[in-house]
Each structure stands twice: as C-alpha cells, then as structure tokens.
Amino acid sequence: MPLVALGLHHEQALRAFEADFDAAGEAHMPGWFADLAWSHARRVEVVSGWERGEGLEGGQVACTTRFLEVEGELTGVVNVRHELTACLRFVGGHVGYAVRPSARRRGHGTALLRGGLDVCARLGIERALVTCDATNDGSIAVIRRHGGRAFEREARAGKPDVLRFWVPTQ
Template sequence: MSDAAVVLVKPSMEYREEYLSFYTEWKASGEEMVPWVIEREPTDFESMLAFLSNHERGVELPDGWVPDSTLWLVDERGRVIGAVNIRHRLTEWLLRAGGHIGMGIRPSERRRGYGKAMLELALAEAKRLGIERALLVCDADNAASERTIVGCGGVRDEDFVEADGRVFKRYWIRT
C-alpha cells in the first residue's frame, strides 16, 4: 500500500471535488459500482449528502430497508480512495446476499492494500454501531474481495445461490 495514512470520514462538502473525481473515474471504468450507494448521481451534492444522512438516521427509507452508514476512505492528501456502506442490521435478504458491509476502492487505487485497510476501519465502525459479528459477502468469482475478507479474519459460512445461479460467498468476522 502507499505510505499515505488513510482514515474513514463522513461524507461532507469538504470532500466534494475529490468525491466527484472518485465517482467520475468509477463511472468511466464501466464496472459495477460497489457499494450500491455510490451509484447515486452526485451532481446535486447537497442532496446526496442529505440522502446519506437520512439513511444513517433511518429516515425516509424504502420499505424493507435498514439504516446504513456510508463512509469514505480518504488519504492524507484528502483524496477519496474508496467507499464503505455499513448496514446497521440484517434483513433476510442481507443475511443471504448483502451482508453488513459493502465496499469498493476506486479503480486506479486497487491492488495497493487499501481494501484491507478500509475493511479493518469499517469493522471498528461496525463494532461502534453495536455489531458484534459482521457478515461480509462477495461474488464467488471476486478473488480480491475474498482475499481481503479472509485476511481480516473472515470465517466461511454457507454460500448463497440466487435463482439465476449467481453465487455469493459468505463470511463472518468478529468485530
């Protein structure tokens, strides 16, 4: 990993330009945007921040959704390197295929150890939220995510297979 120190921060106007850079890079890559929350178009940045704040407080959630906290992984220069979304509790669907923690590193910063650093920080945040054991889920063909999860202490549970055959590997980690 880069020698730069990284921290998780709450989304704020202070990181607007850096987040827009993060979003634009990911969008241009054509890859699936993970975690789900980064798919939200950030042009109206204040509206996006309000949306994230509402989700954290459990306000205006769609039926069946749970409160969730979104944090950004930022380096010492203030550059947004990644995003993590922590669900405060699990629904039946999240227990099968979503888990407590979803995260992603911007395409240009992958394979530098940022994923492991972000997961370690996210597990500490999950503990602060009262989550004693966090469920992490990854696609069966996502070897990088699986290595990160196992590297942070993930203990394998039963896979979940969707009706279309998509396989999710499931891991539990004590916070």
C-alpha cells in the first residue's frame, strides 16, 4: 500500500480523513499533529519542514509524516520521530500511527507500521521504540505482527498503563 507525503492536492481528502475521526468521537489522532486552525497550504509546508528539522517548537524533534493513500482516499497516518527525547521514551516512542475509524481491520494499521519502520531503517534506527496503552488490543496485535517485544509496562495516573516495545526495523 502506498505511503505518501501530504500534498497540496490532498485538501479534500485530508478534510474527509479528519471528519472520519470526528464522527467516531475520536479527538486524538496519534501521528497527526498539524494544527486544525492552519490553512491546508500551511499544514503541507509546516509538516514537510518538520521532516527537515525546520520550525520545531517546544521540545519537538524532527519527524517524518506519511499517509496511506488508497484509491484517492487517505486511510491512515504514520509519524516517525527521528530521535528520542525523555518524553518520547516515556510515551510516544519513534512511531505513532492511526487508521481512520471507517477503514480499520483491513490491514492498514499493519501496512502503516511497516512503512514507519522502513522510514526508521532509512534513518539508521535499527530497533524502533513503539509505545501504546495496555488496553489497546489493536495496536498491540499490529506491533507484535512486526516482531515487537514488550519490555516494559508502567502505570500512569488516571490513564491506562503504558506498554513499551522494541521493534526490529529490518
């Protein structure tokens, strides 16, 4: 499945992608951080700048964002952090990803994490840190599918425990 960088031509497709999460009552999209208030052109520019390490704010590290595009529809997003900070080591890790609710259980999550791991490999990251809530059965299954091994579980106040996995990138 093809992973693509966000382009100017994706404005309508991105709107539909975000509306899908809204309709399902999911406010949080792991892997997608561009401000909703920005114009589409600004989002394209800022997100591509982050990949080159430009325009980073408040502890943010360079990151690569790719969408899964299937027949003109954006079905998922993956974001690869080029390095880890203490904050990302706690939760977030190298790779965050999300599939739009209407397209789940069709293998897109599996393809997205594969794409994210390929980006990690190109960056020289041999094993990627991937974290998720201990209650997130879908993500746990996808991570394990790629050889991820949980090495830590940590309790958090008012939130599910966080699981941390190392996943080989090649």
